[in-house]
Amino acid sequence: xxxxxHDDHHDHGPAKGIMRWITTTNHKDxxxxxxxxxxxxxxxxxxxxxxxxxxxxxxxxxxxxxxxxNQMTTLHALVMVFGAVMPAFAGLANWMIPMMIGAPDxxxxxxxxWSFWILPFAVCLLASTLFMEGGAPSAGWTLYPPLVLxxxxxxxxxxxxVHLLGISSIMAAINIIVxxxxxxxxxxxxxxxxxxxxxxxxxxxxxxxxxPVFAGAVTMLLTDKFFGxxxxxxxxxxxxxxxxxxxxxFGHPEVYVLILPSFGVVSQIIPTFARKPLFGYSSxxxxxxxxxLLSFIVWAHHQYTVGMPIQGELYxxxxxxxxxxxxxxxVFNWLATMWKGAMTFETPxxxxxxxxxxxxxxxxxxxxxxxxxxxxxxxxxxFIVAHFHYTLxxxxxxxxxxxxxxxxxxxxxxxxxxxxGKLHFWLTTISVNVCFFPQHFSGLAxxxxxxxxxxxxxxxxxxxxxxxxxxxxxxQLILAYVVIQSIRGGDKAxxxxxxxxxxxxxxxxxxxxxxxxxxxxxxxxK
Amino acid sequence: MIxxxxxxxxxxxxxxxxxxxxxxxxxxxxxxxxxxxxxxxxGVSFAAMGLWLVxxxxxxxxxxxxxxFVLSLRKTQVQEVITIDRSRVRLEVGRARPESIYExxxxxxxxxxxxxxxxxxxxxxxxxxxxxxxxxxxxxxESERTELARELRNLLGNR
Numbered sequence: 172x173x174x175x176x177h178d179d180h181h182d183h184g185p186a187k188g189i190m191r192w193i194t195t196t197n198h199k200d201x202x203x204x205x206x207x208x209x210x211x212x213x214x215x216x217x218x219x220x221x222x223x224x225x226x227x228x229x230x231x232x233x234x235x236x237x238x239x240x241n242q243m244t245t246l247h248a249l250v251m252v253f254g255a256v257m258p259a260f261a262g263l264a265n266w267m268i269p270m271m272i273g274a275p276d277x278x279x280x281x282x283x284x285w286s287f288w289i290l291p292f293a294v295c296l297l298a299s300t301l302f303m304e305g306g307a308p309s310a311g312w313t314l315y316p317p318l319v320l321x322x323x324x325x326x327x328x329x330x331x332x333v334h335l336l337g338i339s340s341i342m343a344a345i346n347i348i349v350x351x352x353x354x355x356x357x358x359x360x361x362x363x364x365x366x367x368x369x370x371x372x373x374x375x376x377x378x379x380x381x382x383p384v385f386a387g388a389v390t391m392l393l394t395d396k397f398f399g400x401x402x403x404x405x406x407x408x409x410x411x412x413x414x415x416x417x418x419x420x421f422g423h424p425e426v427y428v429l430i431l432p433s434f435g436v437v438s439q440i441i442p443t444f445a446r447k448p449l450f451g452y453s454s455x456x457x458x459x460x461x462x463x464l465l466s467f468i469v470w471a472h473h474q475y476t477v478g479m480p481i482q483g484e485l486y487x488x489x490x491x492x493x494x495x496x497x498x499x500x501x502v503f504n505w506l507a508t509m510w511k512g513a514m515t516f517e518t519p520x521x522x523x524x525x526x527x528x529x530x531x532x533x534x535x536x537x538x539x540x541x542x543x544x545x546x547x548x549x550x551x552x553x554f555i556v557a558h559f560h561y562t563l564x565x566x567x568x569x570x571x572x573x574x575x576x577x578x579x580x581x582x583x584x585x586x587x588x589x590x591x592g593k594l595h596f597w598l599t600t601i602s603v604n605v606c607f608f609p610q611h612f613s614g615l616a617x618x619x620x621x622x623x624x625x626x627x628x629x630x631x632x633x634x635x636x637x638x639x640x641x642x643x644x645x646x647q648l649i650l651a652y653v654v655i656q657s658i659r660g661g662d663k664a665x666x667x668x669x670x671x672x673x674x675x676x677x678x679x680x681x682x683x684x685x686x687x688x689x690x691x692x693x694x695x696x697k
Numbered sequence: 698m699i700x701x702x703x704x705x706x707x708x709x710x711x712x713x714x715x716x717x718x719x720x721x722x723x724x725x726x727x728x729x730x731x732x733x734x735x736x737x738x739x740g741v742s743f744a745a746m747g748l749w750l751v752x753x754x755x756x757x758x759x760x761x762x763x764x765x766f767v768l769s770l771r772k773t774q775v776q777e778v779i780t781i782d783r784s785r786v787r788l789e790v791g792r793a794r795p796e797s798i799y800e801x802x803x804x805x806x807x808x809x810x811x812x813x814x815x816x817x818x819x820x821x822x823x824x825x826x827x828x829x830x831x832x833x834x835x836x837x838x839e840s841e842r843t844e845l846a847r848e849l850r851n852l853l854g855n856r
């Protein structure tokens with residue numbers, strides 16, 4: 172008789188063909204699926220942005236009607252937030268967290284498969300509303316009532332799609348929490364965790380806490396529309412402002428869900444290329460946790476104009492300003508890490524430095540908006556559009572790009588083309604500023620957001636923005652080319668990939684590319 | 698994790714093996730209680746304002762979190778107990794109680810440690826007797842398995 176007390180399938184590689192990807196429970200495969208989906212959605216959402224910018228290139232109505240324009244602004248936001256940025260970070264988490272903590276896989280591999288495969292169906296369902304009578308939702312990504320209730324047949328589909336996207340995110344978040352809590356290698360104590368893992372754990376807790384609020388909010392929209400309830404219907408005794416409170420109680424922490432893992436990525440990259448340990452590791456951990464906690468208590472700064480008691484405005488102003496403190500700790504720690512470091516400027520480091528500079532600019536405009544009397548001027552103008560694109564594009568998207576260049580040689584086993592990487596960086600960084608920087612001025616001059624036409628006084632700034640947007644959009648094709656090229660071959664990457672990287676994480680101790688199953692026996696952590 | 702206990706009365710030895718798990722039941726309960734408090738506070742606050750539909754979603758989500766934690770912890774609560782006395786070697790595998798029991802005659806049992814030819818892949822330690830093979834400590838990390846093999850060789854007389 173031969174008996175074994177655990178499975179002996181360690182040496183099996185991946186299955187062959189399409190079924191490998193449909194049935195896979197391997198964290199690397201699922202990470203790859205997330206990343207590819209995110210890239211496709213990045214181009215889909217980007218194409219929608221280009222429709223918007225083409226229409227806004229000059230005053231007057233050119234290419235699309237106002238309803239379709241509003242559908243584009245709504246879908247662009249939903250696709251970018253839920254279809255591109257969040258899945259990209261879920262992909263990075265899937266690929267990297269088990270390798271970084273010395274675990275053989277995610278704690279719940281089958282649920283991991285489910286949490287990915289729900290995603291493409293949810294996004295397709297959302298996109299399908301474009302072909303329905305009345306078109307896609309057009310009330311903005313906030314889905315504010317009563318406007319959103321006055322659309323065509325899209326509401327139940329959009330709500331169901333949002334539910335599915337939420338379920339996918341929740342399952343990914345739970346998996347990450349359970350993995351990090353229970354599957355750390357012996358010796359991998361909490362204060363030895365890489366910053367990327369720390370930021371993801373805090374993000375996962377945030378996600379779990381806020382998702383029920385959003386799920387409840389959109390379900391109440393549905394019952395108001397189809398089941399005669401009056402949660403947000405003033406005529407029935409409800410209050411549409413309550414929806415805004417619900418939405419932003421979810422929406423503001425959601426912004427941190429997008430940005431905290433970015434902080435983690437940058438905290439991995441800067442020490443590697445500065446050839447120094449991260450300055451103030453513990454303060455980085457506490458700052459991340461503080462940002463997470465503060466994100467729960469500042470939501471109404473999105474609603475200063477709805478009419479709020481002065482005490483409320485004061486509270487939300489001060490509470491919002493407080494976020495600058497832990498964020499400042501992070502920025503100064505990154506600068507201190509670079510200070511007197513033996514720095515080199517490969518593509519991931521360039522994107523990380525651009526992140527620090529440009530995200531800080533987005534942070535400063537956020538600070539301006541936190542002041543309630545001033546916000547009455549900025550509210551619903553292009554100044555807001557400029558602010559959140561500085562935090563989400565030069566923040567979250569730049570961090571994702573940095574992460575892709577940083578870990579791509581580890582994933583594929585081949586170095587990417589550094590020359591093309593740098594070209595991609597410079598085109599992206601220049602064009603993103605050409606696109607979004609003028610929007611500060613048009614916003615301060617009073618140009619409202621979510622409009623397809625505008626006064627001629629804003630023509631120059633809008634023309635600049637549109638040129639920047641198109642260059643930015645097409646520059647991303649370089650990224651797709653670099654990734655495909657690196658998958659197909661090139662110079663062989665070493666295990667360490669970057670000089671001295673072994674000191675900055677367990678993943679660099681594995682071969683490049685890592686075998687299908689890694690850490691089948693846990694590493695010894697010193 | 699390896700725990701070695703000597704039984705002076707019978708002159709035997711007992712080795713308890715457990716896989717790596719980075720939290721225990723009490724820590725899990727603490728995390729779940731904290732999340733119940735946070736999610737419950739949010740859900741109940743909105744319910745008090747008439748927005749009661751948040752609460753069921755919070756409840757479902759918390760239950761899923763708890764279920765996933767329990768599922769993951771169960772995997773790390775497996776233990777193997779090796780009891781060696783004068784005449785036999787007994788291996789019990791289970792969680793709270795033995796679910797499988799294997800017995801070998803001590804004079805004849807052999808110990809096999811096979812190193813994997815692949816980098817980063819685990820070695821395999823097993824008891825072997827007349828074509829019957831039972832793997833032991835498959836969930837241990839490499840250094841622990843090597844230590845276990847050394848300990849068992851000592852106890853069994855360098856076999």
